[in-house]
Amino acid sequence: MQIISASRRTDIPAFYGEWFMNRIREGYFIFKNPYNAKQMSKISLRPEDVTAIVFWTKNPAPFMKYLDELQDRGYRFYFQYTLNGYGPEMEPFLPSVEKRIKTFKKLSEKIGKEKVIWRYDPVIFSNVHSSDYHREKFSYILNELKDFTTRVVISFVDEYRKATINFKKLKEEGIEIYQPPEVIIKSFAYFMAEEAKKLGLEIQSCAENIAYLPAAGIMPGKCIDADYIEKVFSLTLPEKLHLKDKSQRQECGCVVSKDVGVYDTCLHGCKYCYAGSYEAGKKNYEKHDPNSPLLIGKYDGGEAEPTLF
Template identity: 90%
Template sequence: MQIISASRRTDIPAFYGEWFMNRIREGYFIFKNPYNAKQMSKVSLRPEDVTAIVFWTKNPGPFLKYLDELKERGYRFYFQYTVNGYGPEMEPKLPSLEKRIETFKKLSEKIGKEKVIWRYDPVIFSNVHDSDFHREKFSYILNELKDFTTRVVISFVDEYRKATINFKKLKEEGIEIYQPPEVIIKSFAYFMAQKAKKVGLEIQSCAENIAYLPAAGIMPGKCIDADYIEKIFSLNLPERLHLKDKSQRQECGCVVSKDVGIYDTCLHGCKYCYAGSYEAGKKNYEKHDPTSPLLIGKYEVEESQLTLF
């Protein structure tokens, strides 16, 4: 058995739900190595081979219609749902904040609040989004979601290569990203921790090595978390499913999983994205076939050439 990640690299629930459900019904998907197009893997999605599915999304609305079928087929799953409030200048293709909060509540009511984790990330400081901005947005969203989740995950922006390119474009548009003094970050970390604690939410960090976060009450988290899966689904998983995923950053605590996604396929167009550009996403989406075992493109490889998982 293995954990399926859907997906760090793109928003499956928002844009590729039909494809994912076709893969669920057929019991497998084909993954193409992004660094070697000739290397493909066939990955089982049969219920007996899937420990749990972790969905990552900023807009699961289009996917809600499939949740009953997933449950009926015997799949266990939970959501990492990002809700922040940057607005169209940073997240031009997302529904309004109010709509995303409404969808969060619907999802929570449908599958249970312990299965919908709120992500307030990445935390970005700019000349438009200062500490006061984040305190206001975090407080507002927390107040709206406090009865619909049990955990909030935070992280501070990392300047991946693709994100750095986007930051330069933002600067041309009048939004300048900056690294605030440590005292500002530290103060905001304590603020978030105290706010979350007051309403009974657990707060964790994602892939951070900031020494003072635990002192503030924000412990290192695991977004793909075998212990959490055991807890919410009453399972006892083998030790191998508790091992850290060595393919992720050193600071990342996630356990091993198989990701179904591909970079440069998301259509949200977020200006801080590390997983690709909106322009590349549009081009790749034109190659998307919901009936193909591949997320992008046609499948024309003999099964004997595949690596099986």
């Protein structure tokens, strides 16, 4: 048994739902090592081999039509749904905040509010996105979603290499990202925790090592969380599924999973993205075949002998 992540590296529900469901029906996908193209793995997606699926998305609307089939086939799943409302200056190819809130509510009503986790992340401060801006946005979305989720996850932006390049371009467009004084971040953290608590929502951080967050009431979280899976789906998982994923950052609390995604394949074009550029995503999307066991490109079986996990 294993947990499937779909996906940290791209938005499967938004762009690759047809491919994913074809892989579900076939019972496997093939993953190509991004650092060694000849190394491939054949990963089982059979229901009896999948403990749960964790979907990561900013727009699951295109995937909603497949949820009944997934459930009928016996799969357990929950969503990490990012909704922070920056607008086109930071998220140029996403639907409006209002549309994504409506989608969030529809998804929650369909599969249950405990299976849709709201992510307000990353928190980015700029000359356009001040502390007051975030207080207003967080409060607005929180009040809209308070009856449609049980947990909110927050994080503060990390300057990954690709995001740093985009931040420099944003500066040329008049949007300057900055690191505010600790007192500002601390005050906002306490604000988020208090607002969430008032409405009965659990609040956690994602891959953060900020000492005062627990004091504020924001505990370190696990986005891929064996304990949460046990709770939501009434399961008892083997100890090996509770182990930290050592391939993730030290601050990340996620347990081990198999990710179906590929970097540089997302088409949202978010300026803070660590998983690739919009330009590379467009080029790779042209190579996408929804009938291929590979997310990008075709597989003829000749490059390497895949191993079943």
